[in-house]
Amino acid sequence: MSILVVGSIAFDSVKTPFGACERALGGAANFFAMTASLFTKVQLVGVVGEDFPQEHLKYLESRGVDTMGVQQTSGKTFHWQGYYGYDLNEAQTLKTELNVFGSFNPRLPEPYKQAQTVFLANIDPVLQLQVLEQVTKPQLVALDTMNFWIESKNAELKRVIAEVDILFINESELRQLADERNTVKAAKKMQTLGAKTIIVKRGEYGALMFHEQGTFFAPAFPLEDIFDPTGAGDTFAAGFMAHIDQAGRFDFATFKEAMVMGSVMASFVIEDFSFDRIKRLEKSEIDRRRKEFKQLTL
């Protein structure tokens, strides 16, 4: 099987209490593709500027990521600048330079239209819908979003949520979107909009899944050294979606295992800047941490 992902490909300049990186490779779809490619084939849709290194696209190809859907246009690549204090749960944005991403118009290459598993990373819900309309018969569609779209394109966002199977969302943003402080009630409200499964991301406190058949909780793996949380949410989604894509089943038990795989993958990406840790990650390390993770709960 394979996964179609659409979203940002960017440069990130990040400061944490433990160091800093300048214009490192980043962007939601990039993090997602890097991680999911450890498990399955990936079709990547996004846009980069003239300044984007061709070697990275080639490197993605070498990992089994199809980059036919990555448009390269004149202008500069999307650039995000931010920092984290000791509370690594919340990124502070210093600057967002949309650049070529500002006029992004996602068009799927012909083979992508047959995609069965789709991840709509955090972009304008209008574009998310536009991508979805081009996919002929998807079996499983997930989307991620953020407060910016909740505030500026609320109705459009709700229209996309009605069309997807899974909504990934930060806890505070879920509360904002649902206009409901209690997480359980807020998730139920979102389920009535259409998305049957709501995955609430809680940063260092893990993630909570509200599924038709029940509720499931995956803690964040307790780490001694957290370096840079950038991309943790997208890496979580990648582990989650890739596990399901590999399993080829959509039952509750598979979704639970997918939550564990999401949490395991997120625990790696935060151990270094950008996706440097994912780059050098061995299959045996994933297996080992997955076993350790399972001992964390009953």
Next chain:
Amino acid sequence: MSILVVGSIAFDSVKTPFGACERALGGAANFFAMTASLFTKVQLVGVVGEDFPQEHLKYLESRGVDTMGVQQTSGKTFHWQGYYGYDLNEAQTLKTELNVFGSFNPRLPEPYKQAQTVFLANIDPVLQLQVLEQVTKPQLVALDTMNFWIESKNAELKRVIAEVDILFINESELRQLADERNTVKAAKKMQTLGAKTIIVKRGEYGALMFHEQGTFFAPAFPLEDIFDPTGAGDTFAAGFMAHIDQAGRFDFATFKEAMVMGSVMASFVIEDFSFDRIKRLEKSEIDRRRKEFKQLTL
């Protein structure tokens, strides 16, 4: 078996976004005794003023709580006044009237000195040590504490931690006590002080146990209606300690099950003001929620 608990017996005046209560029964040792008495016999040590209702002491006795260790002296009972905003994780203290608690001098009745399981609820570490010195041969001792003692009696607190088996502590207070931002490292630091097991309380995000044999995580049970979080930590500790006391074993597996029982009991107490929910709690409800809880994780 039975548990000896020493700590505050108080009146709480609490405001939450969902209502308010005036001078309701509270205090750490009171919450603990109410909850633990559902599982085992309890010996209670504390102090109350002339204004404290005799009926409550009688009621505790009817639940199998030995109140011989509760001193009644002239003056008023300890009174705590606080409120919670929508972020129910953090209590805001409006007023603390120590009253008779200010000159509390815990003396154990003769039979209490044989106690095997001891819970030192959040009081002055000097008093915690004083209680411990009166117990002849305890098998399992746990203590809870708070930022006030971390700041004002740091050396004394560390001396008690050296003498106990289990430290219950809020995550932010653990970081403060260990002077270390990372929770894993902070817990390890505390283990080197003496307490072999560190239980990190994370409010609505559950609790994390660092045990010699491994790490374990218990989520908070996701609830639609959270009414008043007062006493949740002590109720958690009561479920935890009572489970171990009942099992009579001190292995890692028993400690894991104790974490689940702690989380289950805490999930009840927050459903109403004071310990009203614990008062009307049925054994069958505990069993049911424990089963539901286990489905939350793998």
